[in-house]
Amino acid sequence: MHPTHIPTKLASFSECWSPKIVASLNGQEVKLARLSGAFVWHKHDEADELFYVLEGRLRMEFRDGSVVMGVGDMLVVPRGVEHRPVAQAEPCAVMLFEPVGVVNTGDAPRGELTNEAERI
Amino acid sequence: MHPTHIPTKLASFSECWSPKIVASLNGQEVKLARLSGAFVWHKHDEADELFYVLEGRLRMEFRDGSVVMGVGDMLVVPRGVEHRPVAQAEPCAVMLFEPVGVVNTGDAPRGELTNEAERI
Numbered sequence: 001m002h003p004t005h006i007p008t009k010l011a012s013f014s015e016c017w018s019p020k021i022v023a024s025l026n027g028q029e030v031k032l033a034r035l036s037g038a039f040v041w042h043k044h045d046e047a048d049e050l051f052y053v054l055e056g057r058l059r060m061e062f063r064d065g066s067v068v069m070g071v072g073d074m075l076v077v078p079r080g081v082e083h084r085p086v087a088q089a090e091p092c093a094v095m096l097f098e099p100v101g102v103v104n105t106g107d108a109p110r111g112e113l114t115n116e117a118e119r120i
Numbered sequence: 121m122h123p124t125h126i127p128t129k130l131a132s133f134s135e136c137w138s139p140k141i142v143a144s145l146n147g148q149e150v151k152l153a154r155l156s157g158a159f160v161w162h163k164h165d166e167a168d169e170l171f172y173v174l175e176g177r178l179r180m181e182f183r184d185g186s187v188v189m190g191v192g193d194m195l196v197v198p199r200g201v202e203h204r205p206v207a208q209a210e211p212c213a214v215m216l217f218e219p220v221g222v223v224n225t226g227d228a229p230r231g232e233l234t235n236e237a238e239r240i
Binding site: 002004007008022023025026048052060069072075078099 | 121122123124126127128142143144146148150167168169172180182189192194195196198201217218219
């Protein structure tokens, strides 16, 4: 049983909007992701999604408003809620907690920002 | 929907071995806990438990060895595995990710270190 050093894992990749799995437990996954600019509007019908900011600044937009998060801020986006993450200060990186198998673009049409999470 | 600033939450309490819930999602909870000295040997038969070190240094003892974790290290202790957290450099604090309702002392007899998690 070996610890995973999160800063080292985060430093091991540079691509944005391509979540990497760093831990799995209880049917959930912990992922790391780098963000740049604006993502697509989407929702996850069956999954609450937790964002924990590790680097930079993230604006989470909702249809009726937005919140800005800095390093150390955590936010749960409930299932079914449309949201759009926007990196507001870069480099921007987050830790995600969500159920196994969540696709980053949710219910939005698959596109160039759609990436299956890989384990690192 | 408001972000939770984890360092502020962590600074809001000082008691050790008394996990505080800071987020809930998908039947899971994110908790913060301060550690001091050695905890009790225990296991969780139905829950994998994630430890993410926020402050200090934590030694996780198993029946057949141990690992030492510093800030930024993450470890999943699988269900059924006996473990004993020991704060090795204090103040020591961790973020936990585990199913709703996990009791900190697991299968060990309830004692003075047993604490129900409260939401902060």
